[in-house]
Amino acid sequence: MKFASLTLTAAVSTCFVSVQGFSPAASFSARASSALQSTVEAPQERVAPGAGWEPEWEGREGKSPDEFLNSDMSRPDLSGMWECPLTRWDSEGIDVVKAQREAKKMPHCPLELKASPAMNAQGIDYFSKNKKKIRADLLKYGAIWLRGFDLMQDVNGFRDMHEALGLDPCLDPLHSSGLRKFASERDALYEEVNKPSLRGHYIGLHCESTAKRTAAYAAFVCFQRATEGGGRFIVADGAAILAEMDTKVLQKLYDRKIRISVSNLDIPPALPGFIKEGIKGAVDKAVAPKFDMDLEMIYESDGKPGRLQAVETAESPINRHPVTGLPVWFNNAHNHARKLRDRRPCGVPEVGMTEVFYADTMEPLSLEDCAEIKR
Numbered sequence: 001m002k003f004a005s006l007t008l009t010a011a012v013s014t015c016f017v018s019v020q021g022f023s024p025a026a027s028f029s030a031r032a033s034s035a036l037q038s039t040v041e042a043p044q045e046r047v048a049p050g051a052g053w054e055p056e057w058e059g060r061e062g063k064s065p066d067e068f069l070n071s072d073m074s075r076p077d078l079s080g081m082w083e084c085p086l087t088r089w090d091s092e093g094i095d096v097v098k099a100q101r102e103a104k105k106m107p108h109c110p111l112e113l114k115a116s117p118a119m120n121a122q123g124i125d126y127f128s129k130n131k132k133k134i135r136a137d138l139l140k141y142g143a144i145w146l147r148g149f150d151l152m153q154d155v156n157g158f159r160d161m162h163e164a165l166g167l168d169p170c171l172d173p174l175h176s177s178g179l180r181k182f183a184s185e186r187d188a189l190y191e192e193v194n195k196p197s198l199r200g201h202y203i204g205l206h207c208e209s210t211a212k213r214t215a216a217y218a219a220f221v222c223f224q225r226a227t228e229g230g231g232r233f234i235v236a237d238g239a240a241i242l243a244e245m246d247t248k249v250l251q252k253l254y255d256r257k258i259r260i261s262v263s264n265l266d267i268p269p270a271l272p273g274f275i276k277e278g279i280k281g282a283v284d285k286a287v288a289p290k291f292d293m294d295l296e297m298i299y300e301s302d303g304k305p306g307r308l309q310a311v312e313t314a315e316s317p318i319n320r321h322p323v324t325g326l327p328v329w330f331n332n333a334h335n336h337a338r339k340l341r342d343r344r345p346c347g348v349p350e351v352g353m354t355e356v357f358y359a360d361t362m363e364p365l366s367l368e369d370c371a372e373i374k375r
Helices: 096-106 118-121 124-129 131-141 155-164 238-242 247-255 273-291 367-374
Strands: 111-114 145-148 180-184 189-191 257-268 295-299 306-312 318-320 327-329 355-358
Touching: 096 238, 096 327, 111 131, 118 124, 124 131, 124 367, 131 145, 131 273, 155 189, 238 327, 247 367, 257 273, 273 295, 273 306
Parallel strands: 111 145
Antiparallel strands: 180 189, 257 306, 257 355, 295 306, 318 327
């Protein structure tokens, strides 16, 4: 289930060999001519995304999958959810320097709310009674981390919580792509991306958004610890990112805007132009509706001959919060930039590899700008 800005982790949770050259050595013994000597560049280390702060693991035991996914069939079926709302863009005329000053004043995100025995004893009533304060804190801090609550140890309790807070579920922005699977559709609960190929990389455990659609809130729950290691929740504070980013880089990205390619199709570069155009039209009709995005099909944007890429329209990396008006970092360049993905453990095939471009020239983001975004 997607509710953007609200990060709720329950009960048991705690909230990159490339050979650059194969060149024979300049000199070698004639008697050893059958032994090819070469110089090989050391393979680049791939490193999973880090976090500025890692909380301690509490080690609480939760329920088994049979228990925490056991939906109460007597409750209304929520599978007929509304479509994800359209993204509210208010990004014109932002003074970047002033926006950074304002963002620095924001409190630490997320706010940690840890359950006491008394709070747990109230069950769902705690959230009903404290609805106004929790929602006000959510607006103030950007995200709330609920720790140690007994209520949200299964799909039924998690549903109790978000219904008590008055949060209405909606479809994921990428629901039409078929990339999002439900854990319990009747409870409006999506299973986050659970693919070995994305282990060690940013995955879909986030407020999913596109230039076209963004959920107003997001609620996440963790019913059990990752079974094969890892499993960290990474919360990105949009205000803090904007405040801490190098002003010159931020201004450049804001002035030039960005475009993100979401899919690749490699075809033989020697194909005649009319065939390429036919393929382009066919892909446009097939891919764009599937992703429910405003996409343009462009050849060889990343410099690879014959590559057709589906590219989103230009978007600002900064957007104003729809309620507070505060400018915040609002894009997924940290996830989609190829120069960053190639430096992380990532088994995604080329068809699914993404890239981020400067919108005015369609050149991929420089390594220096990618490094600053990563920082």
